Amino acid sequence: MKTTTLRNALLAAAVFAALPAHAQDKVAKIGILAPLTGGAAADGTEMVNGAKLAAEEINAAGGVAGYKLEIVVGDTQDQAADAVTSAFERLAGDRDVNAMMTGYASGSNFEIELMAEQEMPYLISANSAQTRDIIAPSPDDFPTVWSFTPSYDAYETAMVPVIEQLEKAGIELPNKKAALISSDNPYSKTIMEGLKKNFEAAGWTVTSADLLPFGEINDWRAFLARVRQDAPAVIINTDYLPGNAAKFVTQFLETPTNSLVFIQYAPSVPEFLELTKEHSTGIMYNLLGGVLDTPKNPRAAEVAKKFEDKYGVKTGSYGASLYEQVYVYAEALAKVGDPTKRLEIGAAIGATEKQIASGKLKFDPATHLAMQGDDAIPIQFFQIWNGERVLFYPDAYATGTFQSPPWIKQ
Structure with a gap:
């Protein structure tokens, strides 16, 4: 049994x-x-x-x-x-x-x-x-x-209008020169090429549009040496890796110019703030599809x-x-x-x-992309200040205002 x-x-x-x-x-x-x-x-x-x-x-x-x-x-x-x-x-x-x-x-x-x-x-x-x-x-x-x-088109087209808006708000720029650099990957390269086109169409002089091999980049000094000679009003790095971006900021601040500094995407990653700490204050970045943390x-x-x-x-x-x-x-x-x-x-x-x-x-049925716009997914521009991310554009969602970076001498 x-x-x-x-x-x-x-x-x-x-x-x-x-x-x-x-x-x-x-x-x-x-x-x-x-x-x-x-x-x-x-x-x-x-x-x-x-x-x-x-x-x-x-x-x-x-x-x-x-x-x-x-x-x-x-x-x-x-x-x-x-x-x-x-x-x-x-x-x-x-x-x-x-x-x-x-x-x-x-x-x-x-x-x-x-x-x-x-x-x-x-x-x-x-x-x-x-x-x-x-x-x-x-x-x-x-x-x-x-x-x-x-669509990432706004990454290429929104920059110039935002900078013009900052000028109207009282941010003084020394010239209409922009220096661009990217690593060789489809995301970064496409955005840099689009920015170059839009800056030039708006009457700006693009002093450089350098392309570096994609991967870990430890030394940005050759590019920054030329930047210091031209002293452009705007410096843009579209490489998106946070480790690379942190080195770029550190090396720029060794001898900074009176330039606004914009870095694509990387400053949105928590690792970037950990690597740069207080040196990130004043850096700009933007996001499409980032966390829209507003009331x-x-x-x-x-x-x-x-x-x-x-x-x-x-x-x-x-x-x-x-x-x-x-x-x-x-x-x-x-x-x-x-x-x-x-x-x-x-x-x-x-x-x-x-x-x-x-x-x-x-979603847009023609592209299967999310729709972009203030009533959909807006592009957001941020500035880092004392470890906090300040959303300053678009005005409808802004949590603060843009400030002149601490390395710029008036």
């Missing part, structure tokens, strides 16, 4: 263990493509943390459509094509992975083509020009791919507080973005009910219209 009972118990246990996941807790895995090693590792860690925070909250509330969310990660390392492809293939090989997300995985966004081939829902938050160039010729071929970041957008403060409470650091753009991406996917899954219905999930994501940390999210 005891032998029979034991045999039956073991049989029952074996059958229970062999049951598919949906007979117990069904699992919907979300693959995160993120650079966890290399110069962009701070961004990659933030991406993963934002996604995990949202998944934990959703699971604690009971999951979605009968599924618990699980975050799995593929390291894209230095964003080279082979590293991104390897990470994608590993994640795609798991049958429970029916959606992928990233801040950025590669510089060119070539992986969008891989996602489309497998009808994989893919949410992305960077390299909008590349996303648009891939999708716009035939948007119906990419029904599952959507960008949380709007007019309480969602931003809510997300930022949750992130800081969880991890002990403030979120940059990608922590908040991946947090919101997981929620948008979860809402689509709730409507569709089945994560394997990828095309339906993609359509539900594309129909999203909601307030998120960076503004009001709605």
Whole structure:
């Protein structure tokens, strides 16, 4: 009798263990493509943390459509094509992975083509020009791919009007010269070329538009030596790696000129402030899709507080973005009910219209980019002052005013 009972118990246990996941807790895995090693590792860690925070909250509330969310990660390392492809293939090989997300995985966004081939829902938050160039010729071929970041055109066009506005507000500039430098990657290079075009169209002299190899840059002094000879009113560095940007600021301040200093994206990463400390005061940067933390957008403060409470650091753009991406996917899954219905999930994501940390999210069906504008996702200009990020443009969302940097001698 005891032998029979034991045999039956073991049989029952074996059958229970062999049951598919949906007979117990069904699992919907979300693959995160993120650079966890290399110069962009701070961004990659933030991406993963934002996604995990949202998944934990959703699971604690009971999951979605009968599924618990699980975050799995593929390291894209230095964003080279082979590293991104390897990470994608590993994640795609798991049958429970029916959606992928990233801040950025590669510089060119070539992986969008891989996602489309497998009808994989893919949410992305960077390299909008590349996303648009891939999708716009035939948007119906990419029904599952959507960008949380709007067109980067504003990165190229908004700078001159903002500087002109600062002049009208009383910031004195010594001349109409601008010095530009970039590293050789699609994001930084495209923005620098667009800025050069727009400065020249506005009557400015661009004294340099240097291009350095992409990767770790320890010495900016050759460029800065020429800058000191020309003493331009504006210096712009579009390399986005925070370690590189920190070295640039330190070396500029060795013998500063009476110039406004703007750095693309990197100052938004918490690592930049850790590396530069008080030396970052006066530096400008801007963001499309960054956290819009103003009284007019309480969602931003809510997300930022949750992130800081969880991890002990403030979120940059990608922590908040991946947090919101997981929620948008979860809402689509709730409507569709089945994560394997990828095309339906993609359509539900594309129909999203909601307030998120960076503004009001709605997608352009012609490009699959988030819409840009004051009533959608606005471009934000910041200045760092005593370790705080002061949003000074657009006026409708401003939390403070721009101040003349401390290295400028009046």
